[in-house]
Amino acid sequence: xxxxxxxxxxxxxxxxxxxxxxxxxxxxxxxxxxxxxxxxxxxxxxxxxxxxxxxxxxxxxxxxxxxxxxxxxxxxxxxxxxxxxxxxxxxxxxxxxxxxxxxxxxxxxxx
Amino acid sequence: xxxxxxxxxxxxxxxxxxxxxxxxxxxxxxxxxxxxxxxxxxxxxxxxxxxxxxxxxxxxxxxxxxxxxxxxxxxxxxxxxxxxxxxxxxxxxxxxxxxxxxxxxxxxxxxxxxxxxxxxxxxxxxxxxxxxxxxxxxxxxxxxxxxxxxxxxxxxxxxxxxxxxxxxxxxxxxxxxxxxxxxxxxxxxxxxxxxxxxxxxxxxxxxxxxxxxxxxxxxxxxxxxxxxxxxxxxxxxxxxxxxxxxxxxxxxxxxxxxxxxxxxxxxxxxxxxxxxxxxxxxxxxxxxxxxxxxxxxxxxxxxxxxxxxxxxxxxxxxxxxxxxxxxxxxxxxxxxxxxxxx
Numbered sequence: 001x002x003x004x005x006x007x008x009x010x011x012x013x014x015x016x017x018x019x020x021x022x023x024x025x026x027x028x029x030x031x032x033x034x035x036x037x038x039x040x041x042x043x044x045x046x047x048x049x050x051x052x053x054x055x056x057x058x059x060x061x062x063x064x065x066x067x068x069x070x071x072x073x074x075x076x077x078x079x080x081x082x083x084x085x086x087x088x089x090x091x092x093x094x095x096x097x098x099x100x101x102x103x104x105x106x107x108x109x110x111x
Numbered sequence: 112x113x114x115x116x117x118x119x120x121x122x123x124x125x126x127x128x129x130x131x132x133x134x135x136x137x138x139x140x141x142x143x144x145x146x147x148x149x150x151x152x153x154x155x156x157x158x159x160x161x162x163x164x165x166x167x168x169x170x171x172x173x174x175x176x177x178x179x180x181x182x183x184x185x186x187x188x189x190x191x192x193x194x195x196x197x198x199x200x201x202x203x204x205x206x207x208x209x210x211x212x213x214x215x216x217x218x219x220x221x222x223x224x225x226x227x228x229x230x231x232x233x234x235x236x237x238x239x240x241x242x243x244x245x246x247x248x249x250x251x252x253x254x255x256x257x258x259x260x261x262x263x264x265x266x267x268x269x270x271x272x273x274x275x276x277x278x279x280x281x282x283x284x285x286x287x288x289x290x291x292x293x294x295x296x297x298x299x300x301x302x303x304x305x306x307x308x309x310x311x312x313x314x315x316x317x318x319x320x321x322x323x324x325x326x327x328x329x330x331x332x333x334x335x336x337x338x339x340x341x342x343x344x345x346x347x348x349x350x351x352x353x354x355x356x357x358x359x360x361x362x363x364x365x366x367x368x369x370x371x372x373x374x375x376x377x378x379x380x381x382x383x384x385x386x387x388x389x390x391x392x393x394x395x396x397x398x399x400x401x402x403x404x405x406x407x408x409x410x411x412x413x414x415x416x417x418x419x420x421x422x423x424x425x426x427x428x429x430x431x432x433x434x435x436x437x438x439x440x441x442x443x444x445x446x447x448x449x450x451x452x453x
Contacts (some may be wrong), residue, residue: 035281036205038189040224064284075354076285076376077272094272098182098226100242 004049005058008067016057021084025056025109029039030063030070030080038079044099045081048106055110056083085108131432153179154446155239155248156220157227157389160185161432162420164211165256165439166446167220170252173447177220179244180227180239184254185207186383186421187432189299191228191280191306194328196432205280207432228257230389236415249453250446252401252413253390254439256422257383262294274356274376279303286311286376292359293317295380296349301325301333303378308336315372316341319364347377385422407443415449417442 007056008016008028017026024047031038042060049058063070063078073082073089083106091109154170156163159181171179187193195332199207216222225241236249259277261267265444276282279293283306291311293304296318304316316323316333321343323330333339342361348369349360358373385401396404396412403411403418407423410417418426419438426434 032281032284034203034284035278036184036208037278037281038136039205039209041185044224076274077276077278077282079281080272096183098224098242100226 001093002046002050002058003053004052004056005046005060008059008061008066008069010062010066012017012062013066017084019089020057021088023087025106026059026084027047027106028059028061028082028084030073030075030078031084032062032064032069032078034064035078041079041081044096044102044111048099052106052110056106062071150177150244152246152248152452154178154252154267154443155180155237155246155251156254157181157230157239158185158252158254158256158420158422159183159212159224160254160256160420160435161187161208161211161224162422162435162439162442163252164208164215164258164445165222165436166252167222167439168211168218169440170219170222170444170446171215173443175443175450177250177446178432179215179220179222180225180241180246180292181222182224182226184212185435186430187316187435189278189280189378190432191283191302193432209366211436216266227389230393232393232413241329251417252409252439252442252446253395253416253418254422254435254442255386255389256420257385259379260381262347262350262379262381264347264350270350270352270356274352275350276376276378279306279380280376280379282376283307283310288312290337290373291315291373291376291378292347292374293378293380295382296320296322297324297380298326298329299382300380301304301329303380304339305329305332305336307378308339312338313372315340315374317345317347317361318343319346320344329403344422350377383421389423390416390418390422394401402428408445410445410449415446417446417449 018025077094080094082089132252153175154177156166156179158178167179188204188208229240231238237247237251285355287310288315289311292315292380293300294317304314344364345361346363347359351358362369387397387403391397402424405418405423419442420435421430
């Protein structure tokens with residue numbers, strides 16, 4: 001577990017994602033252990049989170065163990081990555097993306 | 112404060128004497144050279160699916176300095192269950208490919224996940240540019256497989272993740288008690304339908320021809336499944352829905368008659384388009400169907416450039432995990448022989 005990435009669950013989602021996103025952007029990675037692209041994407045996101053040193057936080061949400069939040073955010077495909085700013089989803093992407101594309105995507109919102 | 116610091120640093124750097132600058136340049140040059148040296152490999156394997164990984168295992172055992180570059184785990188990782196790879200009956204594609212990935216790493220092959228942007232033929236080998244780096248290899252094994260073929264309908268992209276899926280193992284569990292359709296007629300369409308039948312209330316398997324191309328064992332299982340209905344001679348002509356996919360319009364290919372089916376999702380299993388674009392760019396010979404033309408030893412018309420897996424014309428075009436692994440092994444063996452002669 002990196003300094004800037006952490007697991008979230010149904011219980012602490014509001015505190016760890018919604019509230020924190022009012023101070024710093026929070027990227028939520030909705031993933032599952034049986035999803036191949038999720039397994040590729042997760043370490044890439046973790047690496048980027050560490051490189052960005054807190055300019056955004058990475059919250060990892062296992063959708064199998066946390067049904068409430070996947071229903072709340074209408075997750076029907078994984079990996080599903082949503083960016084929260086000021087408590088709201090401002091952007092998202094579905095499927096694995098290469099490192100550079102993810103960085104470009106994040107940079108757009110960190111300007 | 113920060114600005115003052117910067118100005119201070121800048122004036123300090125200006126005052127450095129010539130000798131210091133010279134030594135600094137030397138250090139930088141050495142670092143640069145070391146960096147380039149670190150990016151030099153005997154063998155670059157493009158593709159981290161079964162073919163690429165198997166080639167990596169063999170190449171590493173031949174003590175070739177090997178780097179595998181890929182962006183995913185390949186097609187095999189999308190298989191819900193594997194029944195035809197000797198000795199590992201019943202595991203999922205992800206489980207198998209993860210094992211092979213660990214195996215390749217254990218043998219000594221390096222693996223990175225990145226997007227490959229370009230290949231260039233240079234003196235003594237090849238230069239491969241990825242989205243974040245450049246690597247040099249004396250030989251290449253090209254095992255990039257294919258990209259999933261899309262439906263090709265105008266508003267298709269609007270429904271990706273909102274009802275349209277191209278990965279059953281990723282998304283099937285989201286369709287518990289829902290109505291879904293699988294489009295296609297080969298093995299992947301059959302296995303996807305069978306997987307979905309475990310979760311969904313109803314599965315339509317829609318195929319444009321009048322019979323399936325899937326293996327007889329799979330067809331038998333499809334017939335046994337109570338919630339799978341096969342619709343032959345039909346294609347999807349239209350996608351309908353507001354925020355999510357809600358229905359599709361089907362057209363009978365023989366009569367042109369149209370009908371609407373209400374559903375919650377569709378899974379597109381139309382096979383793949385060979386990912387041979389980068390190879391073609393440097394002059395590798397491509398077959399009419401987009402695959403790389405290979406010889407028996409997996410060599411191509413370009414010296415030092417080998418290919419393996421679903422991307423090739425080899426193995427009688429039988430795209431299976433076992434043939435991908437075999438082609439990877441042959442390609443690595445041929446690359447080893449090629450490099451030994453150099």
